[in-house]
Each structure stands twice: as structure tokens, then as C-alpha cells.
Amino acid sequence: MSDASLNIRDLARRWRPPPLIASPRLRWALGLGAALYFAAAIGTLEVNWLRIYEGLDRGWAFVIAFTEPDFVSRWTDIREGLIESLVMTVTSTVIGIVISVPIGLGAARNIAPLPVYLLCRGIIAVSRSLQEIIIAIFFVAIFGFGPLAGVLTLSFATIGFLSKLLAEDIEDIDKGQAEAVRATGARWLQFMNYGIQPQVMPRLIGLSLYRLDINFRESAVVGLVGAGGIGATLNTAFDRYEFDTAAAIIITIIGIVMIAEYASGLIRARVQ
């Protein structure tokens, strides 16, 4: 009797870490809801096991292909695709920056009047809510196949990204400096150039470099719908089950992204 009660007290006094969700009812409800959802989701997941079994060989072939990628046999296609991707990246980033700076200025509440602010925020919202690939489909339909459709797609996507972050940065600036410049009797352009620009420039450079990196990665995707770049080459390689060529392309993309990330890290460290 005494033994048993001692054990119970021991158990009751044992410390337990506090749970993430404090209310036990909410915790159980969320847990049960999640379990039911996952059961339903996995239940409706149609899996063709035979097809997967057949595909395992190909999957293995792809893994093997990474150990011996074939850069040589399709080198001309890979090189042309890569050059096109890089060219598209540079062009679209520059066009995107040139357009997004005025829109970013307009979307900053502290320096833009309300109608301009609403218009610019509207443009940003449209650009951010549509995926690149959908825009690319439309631009290919409108402007025809080729890198121009890709460049316009990436520029459009850049606007939403860069303008929004630039506008938020302008809204966060130190008012004292801006007012000091304005108090000297500076005109609007001088006010922008000496009051606002020096404060947001380091971040603008950082964001532009980051966007350059994103645009390169995305340029590999817009090619899937015919908007130019390495994506078309990659798609063809997969369609023909030439996994060693596909592996070579993917390794090249990863390599370029790594170099770009490293270089932009160095430049950002210098600027900031």
C-alpha cells in the first residue's frame, strides 16, 4: 500500500517540459485534425506501384549519372543554353531594376502621395501573386518563342520583388538626415539623391545581387514553356532519358549558383 502510493507520488512529481501549445484542448484538437487530414490525404494519393518499380532503374541510372555527368556529347546545346540563360539573367535584372526603382519610390508611403502609392502597391501585388511560369506562358503566346518572352517575364517578376523591398527600406529610413537635406532648400531630385539614395543604396545593391541570383535560377525554368534559356535543353535531355546530360546541366546550374552566391556575399560585405 505504502509502496504503491509512493510510486504514484513520484510519477506525479516528475518534471515534464512545457508543451508548445499551452491549451490541452487546442493541442488535442490540432493533433487529431492533423492525423485525420494526413489519413485522408495519403488515402487519396494515387500511387502506381508498378510504374514506380519500373522507374526505379531509371532513378538509379540518374543517381549514377551524377557520378559521371556527360558534358561532352551535347556540349554545343549546353553552352548555347547557358549563354542564353546568362544573357537573359543580366538583361532582365537590369530592366527590372530600372523599372522597379521608380515604382519602389512611389510605393513608399513617406515620400509618395496616396494615389501614386496605391497605384504602385497595386502593380507590386499583381507582380508578386502570379508565378513566373504562368506569366511566361502568356508572354510566349503574345511575343512568340524565344528569349525576349523570358526576359520580359523575369523583369516583371523582378519588379514585384525589388520594388516591395525597396519601398519598405525607404519607409524605414532615418528621417533626420532626409529633413536636414530638405532644410537646405534642396529640390525634389536633390532631396532624392542626397537625402534618400545614400541611405538605401547598400540594401538596393544587396537586393539586386540577390535578384540576379534568383533570375538565373528562374531562367532555367521559363525555358520549359519555350521562353528561352537552359530549361529547353534540360527538358529535351529528360524527354530522351539522357540522364548523364541532364546531370551535367544540373551540376552546372548548381555550380553557377554557388559562385554567384559567394561573389554576391563578398560584394555585399564590401558595400555594407
Next chain:
Amino acid sequence: MPSTEVAGIKVWQRRTAGRQYAIWFGWLVGTALFLYCWKFVSDATTWFFVWDAPRIAGDIGGRMVPPRWAYMEKLWIPLWDTLNIATLGTALAIFMAVPVAFLAARNTTPSATLIRPIALLIIVSSRSINSLIWALLLVSIIGPGVLAGTIAIGLRSIGFMAKLLYEAIEEIDAKQVEAISATGASRWQVMAYGIVPQIMPAFAGITVFRWDINIRESTVLGLVGAGGIGLQLQASLNVLAWPQVTVILIVILATVVFSEWVSAKVRHAII
């Protein structure tokens, strides 16, 4: 302070002459590069189609309205699939991202010289390849369908989640970890009681954030055959059924806005 003399009076300048020249040179090289790239794009473009573009755009716009709302009834199942691709993909990514994050964080990695670079390579590889390319690859390996999309989303999310998570692990308060190890706790106990409680809020936030992005990405995976509402989009585009395309685009936009709203609410509740 840099200055120049104009007629015997010192005039303030923002930069020294050398630096000014360097910046001008940078602009020159940049402009030349851009013009060269633009010429490349321009040469590869059939300008006749571009001049014709406003008419085509107007034509497509005209065909897209009014939307064929009756098509909506065929979209509920693909929408459910899209939701599943994103959610199951996120769940799959959690299982793979958590160990990678612990191996990549400087303060928890078993070996900074050998294992950490491998973990970082996994993170970079997963992040550099878009989910559509992962989907393309998986469709050619395991066949078209929801499963390929789910795995593609999972593989794509590893890098993002592991990167944010390992940065959170590196920023934890070392004192709490020391306090736990001072009690004589084993390596696993230190992890469970010293590290995990500190990163739990960040982990929940990252998961919801990525789920939101995954919803957005899974709506278009069908374009390469990996299931979800993108399949319907592809089918409608193939037969030039523009009124259906409008309905699908509206549904995709609504889904994206909804998931953003959910994610903002949940993150607000956590933080």
C-alpha cells in the same frame, strides 16, 4: 574631405577623383555588358511578332472573358490534390531538413571539416534547382502524378528549411545548453532539453512559411505532369480553352491569397 579647386575656391565633392573615375568605369563596363546582352536577345527575337503583340494580347484577353464558371466543378479534386502536394511535401521536407540542419549548424555538427560541407552542399543543391525541374526529373523517373509532385516539393524545400533552421540553431543561447550539460546530460539529452525548446518557435514559423510557398509552387507543378490544378491549366491551354484558363487562374490566385492569409495568421499566433 575630398574637394576640388575652382577659381581658387575649394568646392566640396562627395568622392575623390580616383574613386569617381573607378565608379564611372564600372558604369561603362556595366552598360556595355547590358547592351551586348540586349543585342543577343534582340537578334534571337522575331520582331514582327513583337510589333503584332498588342493585337494578340487584345485577342487573348477578349477570348478569356467571360470566365466559364461551370468548369469550377471539375477543379475541386485537382485543388484537393494541390493542397495535398504542398502539405505532404512540406511534411516530407521536415523529416529530411531537420537532420541536415543539425549537421550544418556550427555548434551542433559532429565534424566541421567533413560533415558540415556535405550538409551545406545538400542545402545549396536543393535550393538551386526549381521545384518544376525536380518535378520534371521525378516525372521521368516515377511517372506522372501527385506522388512525383509531392516528392519534388519535398526535395525543393529541404534547402530552404534547413538553411533557415541551421541559422536559428547557430543563434541559440549557449548558456542554456551549458546549464543542461552541467547536469551531466548526454548528447541527446542536451539536444532535446537544451537546443530543441529554443528553436521550436523558429521551426514552426519556418514550416508554415514554407508551406505557404509550397502551395504557390504546387499550383503550377501540373504543367510538367506532376499533378494538381496545373494539369487542368495545361489541358485547357493545349485546347486553347481560354474561358477555362481564366477560371483556373482565378482559383490559383484565390488559393495563393488564402494560404498567405493562413500563414500570416499562424506566424502571428506563434511569435
